[in-house]
Amino acid sequence: MPQQILPMPEHIAIIMDGNGRWAKKRGLPRTMGHKKGAQVFGDITRYCQKIGVPYLTVYAFSTENWKRPQEEVDAIMDLMREYLKDARRYEQENVRTFFIGDKSPLADDIKDMIQRVEEGSSQNTGLTVNVALNYGGRNEIMTAVQRIAKEVEDNKIKANQVNEQLFETYLYTSGQPDPDLIIRPSGEHRISNFLLWQCAYSEFVYMDVLWPDFTPKHLDEAILAYRNRDRRFGGI
Numbered sequence: 001m002p003q004q005i006l007p008m009p010e011h012i013a014i015i016m017d018g019n020g021r022w023a024k025k026r027g028l029p030r031t032m033g034h035k036k037g038a039q040v041f042g043d044i045t046r047y048c049q050k051i052g053v054p055y056l057t058v059y060a061f062s063t064e065n066w067k068r069p070q071e072e073v074d075a076i077m078d079l080m081r082e083y084l085k086d087a088r089r090y091e092q093e094n095v096r097t098f099f100i101g102d103k104s105p106l107a108d109d110i111k112d113m114i115q116r117v118e119e120g121s122s123q124n125t126g127l128t129v130n131v132a133l134n135y136g137g138r139n140e141i142m143t144a145v146q147r148i149a150k151e152v153e154d155n156k157i158k159a160n161q162v163n164e165q166l167f168e169t170y171l172y173t174s175g176q177p178d179p180d181l182i183i184r185p186s187g188e189h190r191i192s193n194f195l196l197w198q199c200a201y202s203e204f205v206y207m208d209v210l211w212p213d214f215t216p217k218h219l220d221e222a223i224l225a226y227r228n229r230d231r232r233f234g235g236i
């Protein structure tokens with residue numbers, strides 16, 4: 001155990017996993033798990049705002065989740081529509097919302113709503129929420145590489161000017177601190193293509209609770225576990 005407890009994490013990221021199993025345990029369709037999961041996301045956002053966390057990133061839909069049955073994908077997209085319609089409420093609570101991921105394959109109405117919510121909340125100074133939607137860490141890095149390659153091709157930058165600082169500005173999270181703490185509920189111990197670049201020195205907390213059962217108490221527990229870690233960043 002370290003001598004001194006760490007300060008509160010500046011950036012918390014959560015892999016909101018376990019919705020399907022939560023529903024199955026209750027004999028409900030998987031979509032009901034996603035519905036409950038979306039409510040919990042609202043509760044946790046409000047709680048983060050209350051305790052003064054500056055950045056929260058949530059994994060809502062991965063670039064791999066399109067493999068699921070169409071009905072389930074449609075249900076998740078409908079929940080996203082509900083969240084987006086409701087987003088005005090967060091806007092009035094001073095929350096700044098970003099959507100990270102490849103927006104191109106999303107339905108036009110969702111793309112329009114995302115644009116409105118991002119623009120409408122851009123001047124807010126409270127909690128920043130990044131909703132990872134059609135997000136994949138490999139896709140994010142590959143897109144950055146493509147854009148940088150194009151700039152080199154167009155002689156806008158030189159290959160030897162490409163360094164970590166520059167590279168970061170091509171990521172969806174440009175300008176934001178890396179996540180200090182990544183929480184994965186549901187009992188799975190893997191990253192599933194989340195924030196691959198940004199997680200280089202994140203602390204991981206895996207929890208056995210399913211996301212729809214996740215409460216502010218679980219978040220407190222994860223934060224406490226984090227604060228008792230010893231972060232060395234390669235030093236001693």
Ligand code: IPE
Nearest residue numbers: 016017018019020021060061
């Ligand atoms: C997370 O819950 C939500 C999404 C991936 C969209 P899951 O749907 O993965 O739930 P489990 O892992 O099957 O229980």
Ligand code: IPE
Nearest residue numbers: 015016017059060061062192
């Ligand atoms: C990760 O969960 C993606 C989200 C929570 C949105 P998955 O359920 O898709 O991950 P795997 O398939 O168990 O690795």
Ligand code: MG
Nearest residue numbers: 017018019020
């Ligand atoms: Mg899952």
